[in-house]
Amino acid sequence: MQWQGFLRKDDKLGIRNRVLVIYTVECSAFVAREITRLSASLDVECIGFAGCTDNEYAVRLLISLIRHPNIGGVLVVGLGCEYIQPEWLANIAAEAGKENAWLFIQQEGGTAATIKRGTVLVKDMLAELQQTRRASMQLADLVIGAECGGSDYTSGLAGNVVVGRFFDNLVEAGGTAIFEEIVEAIGLLNLLKERALNPEVEAKLVYTYQKALAYCKSVRQYSVSPGNFAGGLSTIEEKSMGAFIKSGTKAIKGVLKVAEKPPEAGLWLLDSTPDPHWMQFGITNPNDSEGLIDLISAGCHLVFLVTGRGSVVGSAVAPCLKITGNSDTYQKLIDDMDFNAGKVLTGECTLAESAAELSKMVAAVAAGSLTKSEELGHKEYFIPYKYQEKTLTLPPKCKL
Incomplete structure (x- = not known):
């Protein structure tokens, strides 16, 4: 392609x-x-x-x-x-x-x-x-980010799963994948550690996780909502499992801060949580639009918004491609949703086939086809006050 x-x-x-x-x-x-x-x-x-x-x-x-x-x-x-x-x-x-x-x-x-x-x-x-001069591009040239929003039980069974398989394919093709929402990995520290490329990355993932957990405790709020429960999710751990699977299976190469570019291709975690001593200065990801613009600031050419219950937002600067694992949501919000991963659950296609179909849609969007949010004029963004260092440097005596 x-x-x-x-x-x-x-x-x-x-x-x-x-x-x-x-x-x-x-x-x-x-x-x-x-x-x-x-x-x-x-x-x-x-x-x-x-x-x-x-x-x-x-x-x-x-x-x-x-x-x-x-x-x-x-x-x-x-x-x-x-x-x-x-x-x-x-x-x-x-x-x-x-x-x-x-x-x-x-x-x-x-x-x-x-x-x-x-x-x-x-x-x-x-x-x-x-x-402007034109030049040939392919999947290896792309940087793509993924965000969740309005999750339900299908997000961890289809929507995020298809994105995870696509991310695996993207990384294998030489491209760059960025997943976000460390506060939606609460309860999954062991899984994060297992995915680290090397001990140094493992230490950074542990530190980032512990910082996110401390943040959630400090504001007495975790990344779970009444809509998630209404959509069939029972616990924060269950939601975390669904959110984390969108990262696929490849080794995590490192942790990025907001506005920091990946130094090389591969899979990266983006941390948008405020850094210590300033935890109350700027709530992390108060809405999906901040998460999307954070991913775009890391250089993403386009971003995925995976939603089970449905969302209508788009994004500025980079196209937003909305994916749902819920076929009912896809039909109900057909003018807003781009991709139906729910066909995996109904048996209409396999996981591999759905990921391949998503790759074709990504290539079409990259070639100029408009996403539903672009057609409708949705160009949301959110830039709050926040404190965060430029890049992650582990403090002295940081232990695994």
């Missing part, structure tokens, strides 16, 4: 060719969204950070999205007095070889003037992106 991707000036390959409009504070969000809306193009997307004060975590995440291979142009819109400076972000885009511009609403003369100028700038960027 091969297709034509978009070759960036930094030699990275993308599967979309989009302009990203970024607001650097909530005060400039309306203007940024209006610029995006008036551009009237599926290839223009808006994201941003609402906070006025500094948050290194959020800044790193924004930078990672600017550098994302699916992005060809960046317009940064600020008010004029916030911490995050639009010109600085635009310069980072320039260094990555992206089309770029920035605006301060206070300097442009207010809402209407900034929207007018911003719309022209975006139109010019879209015209420039038509000249």
Whole structure:
């Protein structure tokens, strides 16, 4: 399976060719969204950070999205007095070889003037992106992330299982797979340890697990909801088993932090939990949209959202492909769901056949076919205040 991707000036390959409009504070969000809306193009997307004060975590995440291979142009819109400076972000885009511009609403003369100028700038960027060079891509070039949401009993029997088999195939093909939600591995420490590539990775997995468990205890909340119970899940361990199986069976090569890129191909765990001493500063994954944007910040070309009970969200920057293991959910939400893994449970196909079918859909999406969320205009994201180190460094005397 091969297709034509978009070759960036930094030699990275993308599967979309989009302009990203970024607001650097909530005060400039309306203007940024209006610029995006008036551009009237599926290839223009808006994201941003609402906070006025500094948050290194959020800044790193924004930078990672600017550098994302699916992005060809960046317009940064600020008010004029916030911490995050639009010109600085635009310069980072320039260094990555992206089309770029920035605006301060206070300097442009207010809402209407900034929207007018911003719309022209975006139109010019879209015209420039038509000249983007194309290059051949295949599965080995892809980075794909997986997230769960609205799980039910079918998630651990079909939806996540098919994704796990696909991830195995992707890794065998030379590609990169990233799974998330360490707080949905509670009760599975031994399974995590067994999957570690080497003792060093094992130590990192143990530390990350213990940190997540301490976090859940500190906020007195685990990653399980009334909807999960209504969907047939009985315990957090049962939900954890279903969530973990989406990682497949390959060795875990390491632990990534949000906005950190995998140093090589293979299977990786993404940790989005706040780091110690700041546990209360930013709840980890308050919604599925944060988990998706975290995966995208790690460089995912596209992301899976596996749901048993159903979900309608999409994602910005990278396409979101929604998978369910529940055939009833697939039929009920046919306009929102992309892939029915529930056929494995009904006997219509085998696990291997379902994973092969998913591979074909992934290739089609990578080649330009729109996911259901893209067709509907769903481009959700969520960037909170949070504290997290850039990369995982084990503290002294960390024991297995």
